Amino acid sequence: MTQIDNEVSMIRETARRFVRTRLVPLEQQIETDDDVSLDLLAQLRAEVAALGLYGFNLPESVGGPGLSAAAKLAILEELTYTSVPLSEVFGHLPLQLTQMDERQRADLLPGILAGQQTVTYALTEPNAGSDLSGLRTRAEKVEGGWLLNGSKHFISHAETADYIIVLAVTDPTASLKSKLTTFIVHRNSPGLVGMTRYRKMGWRGYHLNGFTLENCFVPDEDVLGAPHAGFLGMMRSINHDRLLSASRSLGLSSRAQTMACEYALERKAFGANLAQHQAVQFMVADNDVEIEAARELIRVAAEMIERDDSQAHVAACRAKLYASEMGCRVTDRVLQIFGGMGYMTELPVERFYRDARAFRIGEGTSEMQRIQIARAALAQAGGRHGV
Numbered sequence: 001m002t003q004i005d006n007e008v009s010m011i012r013e014t015a016r017r018f019v020r021t022r023l024v025p026l027e028q029q030i031e032t033d034d035d036v037s038l039d040l041l042a043q044l045r046a047e048v049a050a051l052g053l054y055g056f057n058l059p060e061s062v063g064g065p066g067l068s069a070a071a072k073l074a075i076l077e078e079l080t081y082t083s084v085p086l087s088e089v090f091g092h093l094p095l096q097l098t099q100m101d102e103r104q105r106a107d108l109l110p111g112i113l114a115g116q117q118t119v120t121y122a123l124t125e126p127n128a129g130s131d132l133s134g135l136r137t138r139a140e141k142v143e144g145g146w147l148l149n150g151s152k153h154f155i156s157h158a159e160t161a162d163y164i165i166v167l168a169v170t171d172p173t174a175s176l177k178s179k180l181t182t183f184i185v186h187r188n189s190p191g192l193v194g195m196t197r198y199r200k201m202g203w204r205g206y207h208l209n210g211f212t213l214e215n216c217f218v219p220d221e222d223v224l225g226a227p228h229a230g231f232l233g234m235m236r237s238i239n240h241d242r243l244l245s246a247s248r249s250l251g252l253s254s255r256a257q258t259m260a261c262e263y264a265l266e267r268k269a270f271g272a273n274l275a276q277h278q279a280v281q282f283m284v285a286d287n288d289v290e291i292e293a294a295r296e297l298i299r300v301a302a303e304m305i306e307r308d309d310s311q312a313h314v315a316a317c318r319a320k321l322y323a324s325e326m327g328c329r330v331t332d333r334v335l336q337i338f339g340g341m342g343y344m345t346e347l348p349v350e351r352f353y354r355d356a357r358a359f360r361i362g363e364g365t366s367e368m369q370r371i372q373i374a375r376a377a378l379a380q381a382g383g384r385h386g387v
């Protein structure tokens with residue numbers, strides 16, 4: 001084992017111990033309450049920060065640990081073992097933070113990196129999800145800043161985040177690449193109104209919100225990155241966010257598969273363990289192959305992102321598409337192996353099944369990933385044929 005391998009396995013072990021002993025025991029209560037105490041989350045973030053793992057995805061340039069792709073993947077694999085709201089305490093932070101200027105870094109970053117202040121990202125609107133050309137939130141230049149008007153919905157933790165990174169249209173006549181600007185909106189800003197919370201199929205305890213910006217004043221100093229460069233800023237972070245989503249699906253699926261195997265070895269039917277019935281073995285085998293295929297696609301994409309490969313975005317789309325769709329197939333088979341018990345809320349199996357469904361939608365739907373993958377494949381073939 002090299003020194004780097006040793007470091008990665010130590011990091012993995014630290015993350016695993018924390019997830020399994022500290023977070024997993026909290027899952028069921030959060031699921032039942034569909035809520036979680038903010039004090040508890042703050043406490044857990046502080047504990048992760050004390051382990052040196054909070055904000056693990058950030059580069060050193062913004063005060064992150066600057067971990068290798070392998071180390072980040074190891075942490076992702078471990079943290080995604082637990083439910084989505086709890087895994088958030090590891091602080092997979094928006095890469096848009098790397099666009100902060102000196103003043104923003106000095107004033108805002110220390111609290112964010114310590115897990116004392118939280119930040120979320122607001123892009124989606126009632127009339128624009130996959131199709132960003134439909135974004136309607138407008139920011140108009142006024143003396144000393146900008147006035148924001150519009151609505152955002154399906155925004156993770158908007159009701160509790162200290163800062164909401166908002167994408168708004170600043171040049172409606174420009175192409176998508178240069179029409180958007182990114183703003184740091186403080187949650188208590190007057191003008192940020194009408195906060196609502198959605199009821200959801202899964203991810204219980206993880207709040208998704210909608211809100212309105214009504215003449216919400218954002219000072220010039222809270223513009224993140226250059227004006228009109230919001231789209232490019234978003235593209236810098238999108239591969240990482242897709243890998244997070246793919247990893248969540250992988251983590252959940254491999255945990256579900258382990259539970260299914262253990263159950264199949266214990267539960268008896270027709271004078272044998274379930275595991276001895278070939279139909280059950282086939283489900284276990286299909287799960288195994290699909291989980292390993294997703295793991296490999298994620299690993300390859302992570303390496304390509306790390307070395308800034310020009311095809312990294314396609315690799316991230318492949319990993320995101322395959323892992324998210326795999327999660328639904330695997331959790332469905334796992335629930336089948338558990339039979340009636342799989343459908344009952346005593347076990348987390350039905351939760352895995354519900355939670356997996358969101359991965360095919362968030363961070364770009366499966367269809368959006370397919371469009372990107374097909375475009376790249378066709379462009380490559382077109383190039384070979386001189387088109």
Ligand SMILES: Cc1cc2nc3c(=O)[nH]c(=O)nc-3n(C[C@H](O)[C@H](O)[C@H](O)COP(=O)(O)OP(=O)(O)OC[C@H]3O[C@@H](n4cnc5c(N)ncnc54)[C@H](O)[C@@H]3O)c2cc1C
Nearest residue numbers: 121122123124129130154155156358361362363364365367
């Ligand atoms: C759990 C969860 C967390 C989220 N968190 C956030 C967040 O923190 N911040 C944020 O900004 N957003 C967030 N979202 C929103 C998410 O990014 C959007 O829901 C997603 O991008 C899809 O947009 P939409 O819901 O408007 O669907 P639409 O864009 O309306 O699409 C509806 C359906 O049509 C399909 N479709 C659309 N266009 C095409 C096409 N050209 N070809 C083929 N099919 C097409 C889509 O794939 C989809 O199946 C979250 C969503 C979920 C479910």
